[in-house]
Each structure stands twice: as C-alpha cells, then as structure tokens.
Amino acid sequence: MKQRDLSRVFDYVFVGAGISGPFIAKDLCAKGADCLMLEAGRQYTRKTYPDNGLDGTSQMYWAGGLELNHDSRIAFLRPKVVGGGSVVNQALVDRFDDDALDSWKQVSGISDFNTDAMAPWYEAAESEIEIQEIPSQFQNDNAKIFDRGFKKLGFKNAPLRRAQSNCRLEEGNCCIECLNGCRLGSKQSTPETVLKNALENGLTLVPETEVMQIKVLSGGDIRLSGLDGKGLQVNYKARNLVLSAGAIGNTRLLLNSGFGRKNSNIGKGFFCHPQYMSFGIYKEKINSHLGAFQAFKSDDQGFRKEGFKLENVYAGPESIALLVPGFGAAHHRYMEKLDHFACIEVCTRDITPGQIKVNRKGKALIRKMRNKEDLNRYQKGQKVIEDIFTSTGAKEIIHGRLGIGLHLMGCCALGTDPATSVVNPEFRLHSQANIFCADSSVFPNAPGINPSLTIMALSKKAAAQILRSVA
Amino acid sequence: MISRYFSQNQLKGLVKTGDVILPGTDTSPSFSDTGSICHIDRMAKFLSPDDLSGLQLLMGIFAFTPKWVITLVLKLCSQDRFLPGFPGAGLRMLEIGVKGAVFSPYYSNLTAPDYTGRKVHEIIGWNPKIFVKEAKDPQPVPVNRDNPSPEAVLQIYARARAVQPDIREWGLKKRLEFISSLKAVILKNRKYILDRVQEDTGKSRFDAITAEIFGVLDFLDYLEKNAAKYLSDRNVSTPFALMGKKSRVYFEPLGTALLISPWNYPFYQAIVPICQAFITGNAVVFKPSSATPLKGLVEELLDKAGFRPGWVQVVYGRGSDLGNALVDGKPDKIFFIGSQGVGKNIMARAARHLIPLELELGGKDPMVVFADVNIQRAAAGAIWGAFTTTGQSCTSVERLFVHQDIYETFKQVLVAETQKLTQATDKDGNTDIGAITTRTQVETIARQVADAKEKGATFLTNEDWNGESVFVPPMVVEGVTPDMLIHQEENFGPILPVYSFASEAEALALANDPEFGLSASVWSKDLVKAERVARQIYTGNVSINNVMLTEGNHALPFGGVQKSGFGRYKGEFGFYAFANIKAVLIDKDSKKMEANWFPYTREKYRLFDRLTAALYAPGRLLPLVKGAYWGLRLESCVAKLAKKGRQK
Numbered sequence A: 001m002k003q004r005d006l007s008r009v010f011d012y013v014f015v016g017a018g019i020s021g022p023f024i025a026k027d028l029c030a031k032g033a034d035c036l037m038l039e040a041g042r043q044y045t046r047k048t049y050p051d052n053g054l055d056g057t058s059q060m061y062w063a064g065g066l067e068l069n070h071d072s073r074i075a076f077l078r079p080k081v082v083g084g085g086s087v088v089n090q091a092l093v094d095r096f097d098d099d100a101l102d103s104w105k106q107v108s109g110i111s112d113f114n115t116d117a118m119a120p121w122y123e124a125a126e127s128e129i130e131i132q133e134i135p136s137q138f139q140n141d142n143a144k145i146f147d148r149g150f151k152k153l154g155f156k157n158a159p160l161r162r163a164q165s166n167c168r169l170e171e172g173n174c175c176i177e178c179l180n181g182c183r184l185g186s187k188q189s190t191p192e193t194v195l196k197n198a199l200e201n202g203l204t205l206v207p208e209t210e211v212m213q214i215k216v217l218s219g220g221d222i223r224l225s226g227l228d229g230k231g232l233q234v235n236y237k238a239r240n241l242v243l244s245a246g247a248i249g250n251t252r253l254l255l256n257s258g259f260g261r262k263n264s265n266i267g268k269g270f271f272c273h274p275q276y277m278s279f280g281i282y283k284e285k286i287n288s289h290l291g292a293f294q295a296f297k298s299d300d301q302g303f304r305k306e307g308f309k310l311e312n313v314y315a316g317p318e319s320i321a322l323l324v325p326g327f328g329a330a331h332h333r334y335m336e337k338l339d340h341f342a343c344i345e346v347c348t349r350d351i352t353p354g355q356i357k358v359n360r361k362g363k364a365l366i367r368k369m370r371n372k373e374d375l376n377r378y379q380k381g382q383k384v385i386e387d388i389f390t391s392t393g394a395k396e397i398i399h400g401r402l403g404i405g406l407h408l409m410g411c412c413a414l415g416t417d418p419a420t421s422v423v424n425p426e427f428r429l430h431s432q433a434n435i436f437c438a439d440s441s442v443f444p445n446a447p448g449i450n451p452s453l454t455i456m457a458l459s460k461k462a463a464a465q466i467l468r469s470v471a
Numbered sequence B: 001m002i003s004r005y006f007s008q009n010q011l012k013g014l015v016k017t018g019d020v021i022l023p024g025t026d027t028s029p030s031f032s033d034t035g036s037i038c039h040i041d042r043m044a045k046f047l048s049p050d051d052l053s054g055l056q057l058l059m060g061i062f063a064f065t066p067k068w069v070i071t072l073v074l075k076l077c078s079q080d081r082f083l084p085g086f087p088g089a090g091l092r093m094l095e096i097g098v099k100g101a102v103f104s105p106y107y108s109n110l111t112a113p114d115y116t117g118r119k120v121h122e123i124i125g126w127n128p129k130i131f132v133k134e135a136k137d138p139q140p141v142p143v144n145r146d147n148p149s150p151e152a153v154l155q156i157y158a159r160a161r162a163v164q165p166d167i168r169e170w171g172l173k174k175r176l177e178f179i180s181s182l183k184a185v186i187l188k189n190r191k192y193i194l195d196r197v198q199e200d201t202g203k204s205r206f207d208a209i210t211a212e213i214f215g216v217l218d219f220l221d222y223l224e225k226n227a228a229k230y231l232s233d234r235n236v237s238t239p240f241a242l243m244g245k246k247s248r249v250y251f252e253p254l255g256t257a258l259l260i261s262p263w264n265y266p267f268y269q270a271i272v273p274i275c276q277a278f279i280t281g282n283a284v285v286f287k288p289s290s291a292t293p294l295k296g297l298v299e300e301l302l303d304k305a306g307f308r309p310g311w312v313q314v315v316y317g318r319g320s321d322l323g324n325a326l327v328d329g330k331p332d333k334i335f336f337i338g339s340q341g342v343g344k345n346i347m348a349r350a351a352r353h354l355i356p357l358e359l360e361l362g363g364k365d366p367m368v369v370f371a372d373v374n375i376q377r378a379a380a381g382a383i384w385g386a387f388t389t390t391g392q393s394c395t396s397v398e399r400l401f402v403h404q405d406i407y408e409t410f411k412q413v414l415v416a417e418t419q420k421l422t423q424a425t426d427k428d429g430n431t432d433i434g435a436i437t438t439r440t441q442v443e444t445i446a447r448q449v450a451d452a453k454e455k456g457a458t459f460l461t462n463e464d465w466n467g468e469s470v471f472v473p474p475m476v477v478e479g480v481t482p483d484m485l486i487h488q489e490e491n492f493g494p495i496l497p498v499y500s501f502a503s504e505a506e507a508l509a510l511a512n513d514p515e516f517g518l519s520a521s522v523w524s525k526d527l528v529k530a531e532r533v534a535r536q537i538y539t540g541n542v543s544i545n546n547v548m549l550t551e552g553n554h555a556l557p558f559g560g561v562q563k564s565g566f567g568r569y570k571g572e573f574g575f576y577a578f579a580n581i582k583a584v585l586i587d588k589d590s591k592k593m594e595a596n597w598f599p600y601t602r603e604k605y606r607l608f609d610r611l612t613a614a615l616y617a618p619g620r621l622l623p624l625v626k627g628a629y630w631g632l633r634l635e636s637c638v639a640k641l642a643k644k645g646r647q648k
C-alpha cells in the first residue's frame, strides 16, 4: 500500500482471505464499504499455482504442510493462501441436513438453524458459484469401485456436488492437479468468484501479511498489527473487524490479543471431522489419479446415524507415501504399485470437543482427543471400506497411518448465551460488538457434512445483517 | 549442495536418513540417487521455526548415527499402539517430520539437475495431465552477456540488484560454504582449468599452476579462515563522555560490484575479486579481458559450486566497447585491474556518477641488490621476478639495480642462468616460460626493444629476437638510459634492464620512480639496512630478500601508490574494499537528555567548559576524577533544564 494509506481508517478489515472473508467482503464492497483484507498466505493466479506436491504443500499451508494434534495422531492441513481452503480443497459442496441443523439449534439456542430458514442463504451462496456433478462417463475406475462396492453391499450412494465450472474432462484433464490450486480456473475458489468481484468493487487486499495482534482502541476503532512478507511490522486501523482466519487462525489471534480473559469459551469446542484414508490394492491398474478423481459420496442414512460417511477421494503420491505405513524396501514396493491403488476415506463426525490454546510464543496448540465413540465411528467406517474393497476384488488393503483433519471448525461457537458461546446470532463477538465472525470457527459442533457451503451461507447471512445494521 | 537451512553435517544426516527410508529397489532409485535433497530448502523455508530447529538438531545427530540405529529409531516410532502419551507423540512427530522431509521432494518427482535415471513418477505410474489453454506468462528474455548493448547492460545490473538481497540474506557463514564448495570444485577440476588458461594465455604449465590454481586455492583458504573474523560485527570502545552507550561496527555489502580484470592472470584475477566482493554480500558483474575471456569457465565452476544464477554475472566484450556502459550502469563499487590509460578513463567516467573505485594499475618495479647478498640466489630471484609469466605481471621486476662491487659477477650469473631458460606452452610442467598473450603486447615490446637498440643499449641475451614471435625470449639489457622507452614505460614482457649503483642513497634515488609505485624488492644480508630501504621506497609492497612475495601471502594487502593505483585488496584490508562499514551507536531509551542538546544556557556552557578542561588535561587518573565531578554537575544541570525548561 502507498504511504498515504497508512493513516487510513477502513470501514471493515478482514483477517483472512479464505472462504468466509471474501464472501462477506463481496457484499460489503458492492455497497461501497471501504474494506481491507489481510491474508498471511501468498496470492497466486491460475498461471502461478505450484505444479508439484512439494511446493504446493509447503507454500500453501501453515507450518509448511502439516500441523499435529497433541498426541501426533491427527495431522491438520490448514490452508494459507489467498482463497484459503477454496483454493486447495476438494470443492465438495453440501447443504446441511435436518440432523446437523437441529443439533446446532440445540447447542446454540438459535432457532434459525433449520432447513427452511437456512434455505435462502444456501441459495444465495450457491448463486455465487457454479456447482456440477461429475457425468457418469467421466467416473474413473476408483469411482467405479466405490459405486460397485456400494451396490454390492446394498448401501446408498450419491453423486458428489463439486464447485467447478468447466474442467474439460473430455480433453483428459486430471482434477487431482487442482489440489495445488486449479490451473484451469474451473474450481470455484473465492479468487475466481467472490473475491474477484470484491476486488473490482474496491477491496484492498494485502497478501503475505500475518495479523499478530488486534487491539480495541478507546474510541472503539480497531488496530491490527502484523508482519508483512519481509517480516516487518505493519499496522492498520478500521472501524469494524471481520474475523475470517478460520478456526485456528481466529482463535490464535483472539487469545494472543487477550480476548480469552473476556470470554473463556474462546478456543473451546474444536472439531475436525477426522478422516482416515484406506487403500485397496488391485491386480489391475486403477489409475485413481486420472480424470475426475472423485464422483461419489455415501448417502446412507445408516452411516449418518452411525456418525460417519465415506468418500471417494485420492491424494498426491507425497501424501500417500506418508500414509502408507513403514519404510524401506517394503514401502517402495507399495509405492511402485501406486497405479493399482483404489482409495476410500471414512470421515467421522467427531463428538469429543478439542481445545486450542496458545503457548508463550503465541503458537497454537491443538488438543484433540478421540473418545471411544469417536474411534468406534472410525472403525465402523473402516469396516465398510474393507467390505467394499474385498467385495470388489482387492488383493490387499492398507489403512492410512494417520488421521487427517481438513475441516477445522469451532472454537468461537455461535450461541445466544455468552456463558457458553463466543459469537452472538448477529455474528458479533459477545464481548465486542464491532468484531464479526461467520467462518468455520463459529460452528458449535461437528455437522458431519462438508462445511464449506455452510460457511458461504453463514457469511452471506452475516453480510446481510451487517448491511442491515448499517442502514 | 549448499542449503540455507541445514549445515553440511545436517544434510549428511538427512541424506543418510533418506536412504534408510528410501533405500531404492531394482526399480526405484534410492533417495540419494535422485539427488532430490537439492530441493530441501524449498520445503524448509516454510517450516515453523520449532519444526525446523527440531529437524536440524535431529539431522545433526543422525549424521553421526549408524544407519541401523536410525532404522531402529524409525521402527520404534511406528509402534504407536504401545506408545501413548508424551513420548509416543514425540516419536510420531519425529517420524512424520522426517518422512515428510524425505518423501516430499522424492515423490514430487524432484531430482538433481544432472539426474539421468528413471523419474520416480514414471516408476510409480503417476501421470496426471492438465491442459491449460491460456498461455503461460511470457518467460523473461534471457539477458545477453556477450557483447551486450547498453540496454542489455542495464538488464544485467537489474538482475544483479534483484538477487543481491538474497546473497545478503544467506549471511556470512553460509556464504563461506559457497567459498568452500568452490574451493573443492576448483581443486577437482584443476587440470581442466589449467588447459583452459593455457589455451587463452599461452603461458607455461608451471606458471599456470602456481599462480592460477595454487594462488586461487590459497586465497579461498584464507577467506574460509579469516572472513568471519574481519566481517563480523565489531564492538569498539566508547569514550568516557558517552558512558552508558555502546558502539558497534557492521560490515555490510555495498550492493553490486563491477570487476574488470586483465589478461595476465585471467583465472586468478577472476576468482579472487569475485569472491572478495561476494563474501561481503555483493552481487558481482565481472568483465574479463577480451584477450583471455576463458569463456564460460567461471560461470561453469560457480554453478557447480552451487552459486545461484545472477549472483555473479560474467560479461564478455572489449573494454573499449563495454567500459562506458558498464560504468554507466551505476555499480556501487568498481574494482579495476589493468593499464593506467584505461584506469584513467574508468575513473573519469565513474566520477560522473560518484562511484567509488579501486584501481590496480601497472608498475615499473625495482629490485635493489646490495653487495652482501648470495649472488646465485639473488640472480635466480631476479630471473624469476622478471620472467615469470613471460614478464606479464604488474609486479614483475622491470628495473634491476645491482651494487657496483658485485655488478660484473652478478651480470655473468644472470646472463648464464637466463640462457638456460626453456620456453613453450607445455602440457607437462617441464618448461620455464611461455608465450606473450596478446599480439598488441608483442608489438609494444618490439617497439621498446627496437628503440633501445637504436639508442645504444646492449642486449646480453637473445638480441636476435625477430620482433614478431609471441614467444618473446627473455632479454637482459645493459646500458639503458633515461631517454629510452624501456626506461620510462611499463614493459610487461621478458625484458630486464640492469643498472649499477654506488651507494644506498643512489639506489634509493633510482628505485623511487616518479610515476609508479606498485612493488619493490630489497636484497641484503643486513636486515636493518634492508628494512631501512624498504621504508624509504615509495611503493605499495616490498619483499625483502625475495621477489613478488607479498602476493604469496594472502594475509597481506595488495595495492599501489602514485600512478600504480590506489586502494587495497586481499588481507584484512581487502575485506573492507567491498563493505559498507557502518557505524552504529546504541543508547537506551530513557528520560535522560543529552548535555549537548538544546537548550544552551550560560550555566550549562560554564559547566561544559569545565568538563572539557578537566577531561582533557594531561594525566590519567585526575582527569577522570575531575571529569566525573563536572560530568555529574553538568548532568544535574541538564536534568533540571529538562524538568523546568530555560529560566527566563
């Protein structure tokens, strides 16, 4: 930013340019608000996304790739890039069902959590992006195994809904490549959609700037201080703050800025849908990485009741290598057969809340236990995967060595009661009315469903409420 | 391989661990085979400080741990069912960290540039494709460094400025790793380098190895051992009057250095200034002589040593074509070795932009031999000093003064020994001197020889030289008079005029040249006399009872006076040639005001005057005591003023 901008007081400053931030900013900027968005990660374009796993993971995630929970059994992937999760995720978008919304209503005391009241917000969110299902002719062999297994075992599955516009699969594109950012521009990441629009409407975006501290000044304005790409300190001022740095990002920032003293719920109630990948090794080549690498999800009410779902997924070889147990020649042997791997993942709806704290250096510590029931859910899911693989002729089955946390949720729970929550139904902090938050951190519990569409919907709702309160 | 984040030992540990985890099979290469370790910095850069230091520590240990122990540790890590709680978490973290560091580059298909085996992705059948329609951003046009246009020269400087912060960020210690690596590369490739040097210069193999290989390696060795000492932050004393403050000196890079070198020692004069400038953190634009470009050699070796592209750019072309453009590109420092004429031009051009420069120009170096010397040894010294590299050294002996008492005997030995010299561009090191490198230089020598003959000088050896062959033979000349060119001009060839003198005073008068002052040698058993004469000669370097030997010790500075140039490089003082020597004074934040700040008042003036008188009075203890007394009074006056302001 230019020199003269330094004393500027913005209407809204956003910490984090992931999914929620750009969704809210788009609507505020359209109404002429003076908005600033600070993002720790780099800004890429379709042309500059990394084209290999090493650069992809190290450049686009916090801590160079993985963060671990307290007992190093769950690895978290936390996006750090302009566009956040929407750039690196699998772009699966699902609305919450009655079950998820009901449980939110109960925990939060917010009656609006029901399918009817949420529907307009889902529609508003869906209108910002294109959503497609993978046509059956583009299902790859990994998807077909998933489908065949489900049919054989009598479980119900459904096609996946992906936020994508034009993958040109007929030309032979392989969507696994888009996990480092979609070079086709098909994935409906925020930089391709709402963020682009917000920038056109005057949003100031400053990438490679990590916000370290926020302070409420005596007049009510908020001062943010952070470190820019060169490690130099920068300060910004705004009348309102929107926290959109994700569950861990927001929590870390609030705790490091002393907000924990005003509300002891900050950091409590961390969920992550622990996911476990399993691989079936087949005699024939499966080539799970080719084409549309995902097409199905489980849609079985039985699974839903049992608290897990199965997904048709895959990952890059450097990630799979970490999941395949062991090392040495035996490990090589597995990897040499990689094109014979099929892959299914069980994603569990976790019930034991974790907690995020910060240490003296300000680093986030993630405490995430799994109780008997959590493990039970995972084992049940794994059993079904084993059955699918066996029934479709797998010669060998390997279970991934680590749990993976991709859906990082909670720690700033929504709720009507300040004694049990952090963010009120107007998406304002109970303890500070001009700090807003509507991203993954406001989830009061684990829905067991892909979170991103709901983050978009909540952000839409928050933007509308902010605009209403201004008017 | 040099890493910004790992020491050589830690890298060793990492490769070893990599080979435990990925030992290779009949189909797959091992971790070390692929050389994917080259890419480890791309990952390490983004690790959290805690994770990085953990990995560094562990790899430092694994460097000295046998493979079977590493295997055991990794096996233990995977027993996670039996390892609950804290120790289990630590071991799992270790396993994930180490495996991540190894798998990530290996399974991302990254290899060393010279890896020729089958690629890992091909082996594991990983071949996803993506057909991007939009054209990639246009690749920047490569910078032309071969006879670049003035615009291209600006691009070269832009490149240098763009990469210089990176050189600086590596820090001194890491930059030294590049020096060590270069040293190893040069040692390993010395035969090839010698061939290339001989090809361009025509010098003898032995001349080439001593100056261009041994000399270079010795210099790099000196850098390795001394750079940290001279270029680290330094605390300096702070006087009594500034009590409570600290004074420090930082040695920072200047930015981009332009180095222009001559053809007589094309390899030495490339590597030495390049490394001298680089070690302080400068980016380098280097122009070798168009007569001996050693095209591509320096780049190739630096690249092998791990120097990053753009850190050192070699620019080829004639000085007459490129010189102005190179100076106008506004480097932050110019370092020129060459002739007086070109030196003047560069200095004039640099003056336009106020660019600091150092010039190492020619000499007409005297050798003074007193009567008490061992004649055999001194004559041998004179012959080597005059004829090594066929006389093409700026510090060659160009005027030999011999005391009249031994003149005749000395002359006989000189002539006899000179006649024994062998001459060729040999490959086996069995020849004394080689060729003159440039045709122009042959012509200059021929002109000087003809002039001397015409004016009556006597050629004691090789008077029959045809004036054309590049193998200009060594010539000892007598009867040279001040009107001869050979007496006035730098000769830069194998011509040695011999003169006699009668006294120390006369020798000095002769040795002190009105123009030049690069180096000299004084020969006498009487070291007191020798040093006395050494002090009296107005020159930059003196060898006593030896010749051209100050250059043999890289701890000594090198440089001239008068028209031989100015500035010093090599040795301690050489480190400062390319440094921004930054003075830093550190005071604490406090309420305290300084006595020399406003407001000035009569009372303060009186106290300050007393303090000055007390502090700087002769003596040791008393000034301190008195100074302390007046200092305290002054301080309380300042404090009062700070509180109440000037009393009207």
Ligand SMILES: Cc1cc2nc3c(=O)[nH]c(=O)nc-3n(C[C@H](O)[C@H](O)[C@H](O)COP(=O)(O)OP(=O)(O)OC[C@H]3O[C@@H](n4cnc5c(N)ncnc54)[C@H](O)[C@@H]3O)c2cc1C
Pocket: A015, A016, A017, A018, A019, A020, A021, A038, A039, A040, A041, A077, A078, A079, A080, A081, A082, A083, A084, A085, A086, A088, A089, A090, A091, A092, A093, A094, A209, A210, A211, A212, A244, A245, A246, A247, A249, A250, A253, A406, A407, A408, A439, A440, A441, A450, A451, A452, A453, A455
């Ligand atoms: C590999 C992967 C696959 C996934 N697949 C799916 C999927 O298929 N469907 C789905 O619904 N969800 C998926 N998710 C989860 C989903 O992407 C996230 O839940 C979602 O991105 C969260 O959105 P958010 O706006 O809350 O935060 P994020 O998208 O995480 O954005 C937060 C941003 O804030 C920045 N930030 C954090 N702290 C600071 C700070 N102090 N200063 C400045 N900036 C900061 C971060 O760098 C980041 O860019 C996936 C996630 C991953 C990692």
